[in-house]
């Protein structure tokens with residue numbers, strides 16, 4: 229039964245284009261029409277650092293060591309999260325100092341966790357988005373000193389992501405040989421899920437959130453139902469971001485075939501184009517998809 233289904237699904241795979249070219253040029257996938265100065269990029273980074281800082285501070289205030297132990301987490305987990313919280317606070321202080329009067333202030337947030345386990349799962353996602361944000365924004369930074377500082381923060385966020393994913397959540401520490409660069413709007417779309425409101429005095433950033441995209445979590449090689457708001461132009465393709473690759477798959481009858489070699493964390497957007505995933509063509513997403521592999525490269529039974 230399953231093998232019949234699988235062969236039908238594989239026959240339906242229609243990957244029309246696989247772009248495996250690293251983004252080596254300065255062409256922004258987002259905001260290319262406007263010039264984005266360094267202060268704007270730093271304020272964007274600060275927006276994310278505020279979010280991370282409040283995320284950890286809030287969870288640590290809510291859950292003591294006993295709550296972590298009762299959730300089945302190791303005795304060292306909370307102390308490590310506390311060290312991560314200190315790093316995020318230091319990043320906020322560092323960027324705020326660099327920006328002076330222009331620095332944006334913290335917003336109010338709503339994080340969908342209700343115990344230390346779901347907090348740790350969300351931590352893995354937020355650290356991953358942070359890594360993709362710094363990776364994707366690197367090309368927008370002009371000042372080389374800022375670029376070095378951003379690379380240094382990126383390295384630390386990447387260590388956080390690896391630690392949480394592997395030591396705490398027992399998944400892979402990495403996301404393949406390349407991690408995924410995301411554009412400002414793609415990152416903002418993911419962050420906006422947790423932002424309730426921001427101080428009106430904060431400088432408006434040139435970013436917007438795309439409508440939500442939901443893709444059914446099935447195994448790579450299987451089909452998955454796609455759901456995007458009906459108000460937007462109907463998307464024709466789902467673009468899977470995996471490492472530096474962007475894989476375009478045509479939507480058929482409201483479903484998409486998940487490319488069979490996808491692994492670990494993948495972001496997906498819905499577009500009206502078969503070859504470009506830009507602010508002009510993206511109509512919804514990113515959605516976050518996770519296909520965690522074990523140490524033997526088998527898909528882990530537990531789908532996060």
Ligand SMILES: *[C@@H]1O[C@H](CO)[C@@H](O)[C@H](O)[C@H]1NC(C)=O
Pocket residue numbers: 522523524
């Ligand atoms: C990986 O393969 C080895 C050797 O076959 C086996 O001992 C081990 O249990 C496997 N690990 C997992 C996570 O399945």
